[in-house]
Amino acid sequence: xxxxxxxxxxxxxxxxxxxxxxxxxxxxxxxxxxxxxxxxxxxxxxxxxxxxxxxxxxxxxxxxxxxxxxxxxxxxxxxxxxxxxxxxxxxxxxxxxxxxxxxxxxxxxxxxxxxxxxxxxxxxxxxxxxxxxxxxxxxxxxxxxxxxxxxxxxxxxxxxxxxxxxxxxxxxxxxxxxxxxxxxxxxxxxxxxxxxxxxxxxxxxxxxxxxxxxxxxxxxxxxxxxxxxxxxxxxxxxxxxxxxxxxxxx
Numbered sequence: 001x002x003x004x005x006x007x008x009x010x011x012x013x014x015x016x017x018x019x020x021x022x023x024x025x026x027x028x029x030x031x032x033x034x035x036x037x038x039x040x041x042x043x044x045x046x047x048x049x050x051x052x053x054x055x056x057x058x059x060x061x062x063x064x065x066x067x068x069x070x071x072x073x074x075x076x077x078x079x080x081x082x083x084x085x086x087x088x089x090x091x092x093x094x095x096x097x098x099x100x101x102x103x104x105x106x107x108x109x110x111x112x113x114x115x116x117x118x119x120x121x122x123x124x125x126x127x128x129x130x131x132x133x134x135x136x137x138x139x140x141x142x143x144x145x146x147x148x149x150x151x152x153x154x155x156x157x158x159x160x161x162x163x164x165x166x167x168x169x170x171x172x173x174x175x176x177x178x179x180x181x182x183x184x185x186x187x188x189x190x191x192x193x194x195x196x197x198x199x200x201x202x203x204x205x206x207x208x209x210x211x212x213x214x215x216x217x218x219x220x221x222x223x224x225x226x227x228x229x230x231x232x233x234x235x236x237x238x239x240x241x242x243x244x245x246x247x248x249x250x
Contacts, residue, residue: 007059009058024098026127031110032060032063053105061074061085075161076162078172104128117130118177124180132174138175138203174204187217190219
């Protein structure tokens with residue numbers, strides 16, 4: 001990473017390619033703290049690779065599996081170094097000749113959905129397309145909406161990992177950075193989501209609308225924090241592929 005921290009990631013390359021100059025989808029994991037991507041079957045990674053995209057899963061600072069220090073250095077850095085780590089991973093793939101710099105997309109769910117919104121706002125020059133799925137987009141809202149506040153340790157968890165500085169929390173919220181976005185974005189939310197309530201999706205869509213940015217909002221009934229019904233997952237995959245093919249491969 002740009003500050004010298006070593007960041008680990010998994011790279012999946014389409015089986016028929018030479019691994020060079022590929023369109024790239026970045027897929028940040030959820031959590032974010034203590035969670036990690038591992039080298040195992042991931043249906044979304046394989047779906048994109050099957051369609052000709054390279055895929056990177058980056059274990060940015062805050063991720064689990066690399067010791068407590070690595071997790072703690074992500075605290076209160078949601079929209080700062082954690083996003084820098086993701087974008088630095090993209091730059092590494094470009095510098096290695098793996099990724100085409102003009103064909104970069106980002107997709108994620110939960111915190112990955114937050115990153116899929118925030119990273120393109122911080123680096124509008126880098127990302128050409130985004131799908132933000134079941135994400136949190138107004139970090140102030142975490143204290144008032146959803147189930148985190150109802151959990152016994154929820155408030156202390158937010159204070160520890162997000163911080164208590166209202167201005168910094170606001171600065172790290174995509175709803176307040178929407179004017180910077182250049183990548184066409186799809187926002188996807190389950191109507192019954194209790195972890196990332198649909199108010200987040202509506203707030204981001206409103207901010208993008210006000211800023212005049214290209215976006216689409218998809219709210220799916222009877223789904224929560226991660227789609228369970230096969231027909232809804234199929235809809236999401238088809239929608240993502242159509243979106244990335246149009247905006248990344250153009």
